[in-house]
Amino acid sequence: MSAGVNPRPNPRPNPYAPPRARVHDVAAPKVELVLAERSARLGAAIVDGLIVGAMVYLPMIIGMVLSSEPDGTPMMIGLALTLVGFIVWVYLTLKQMSETGQSLAKKYFNIKVVVSDGSPASLSRLILRRNFLNGLLGIIPLYGIIELLFIFGESRQCLHDKLADTIVVEA
16 A cells, blocks of 8 residues: 555545535625605604694593583593503504604604614614603703704704714615
8 A cells, every 4th residue: 555545535524624615705785774855754743743642632632621510520531531542652652663663653654763874773762862862952942943953964863863873764
C-alpha cells in the first residue's frame, strides 16, 4: 500500500464536518413606508371624536336630559350607560391599537402609527408618550394649535408624533 492513500472510503460521514450545501443569503425585502396624507389623519381624528361622542358622551347627555325627573332614576341610567359605553370604547380601542397600531378610525382610513424606523409601535408608546404626555402638555395655553401646526412640516409629524418618535403611514 502506498503511504497517504486510504484504500476504502469511510462509510460513515463525519458528524463534525462543515455543511456541504450551498446557501444563498436572502435579504428581506425592504418595505417602503408611505406617509399618511394629512387629510386622512384629519378625517381619522374627526371620526375618532365622533365614535367617542357616540359611545360615551351621547348616553351622558341623554341621562342629563332625562334627569329632570325628581326621583333621579334616569340620571342613574344615563351614568350607567356612560360607564358601559366608556368601557366598551376603551376595550375596542386598546385591542385595536395593540394588534395593529391603529385606532378605530385609523383602521377605516387605512393608516397606522409606527415607530419612525418602521417597526410596530408598542401599546405603551402609543398611550403614554403619544396620548398621555400630549394631554398633560395640553394645559399650556395655545399648545393644541401649535402642536397641530407641526403636521405641515416635511415629515408630516405633529408634536405628539415627535415626542413619541412615531410616524403615521399608510397601512
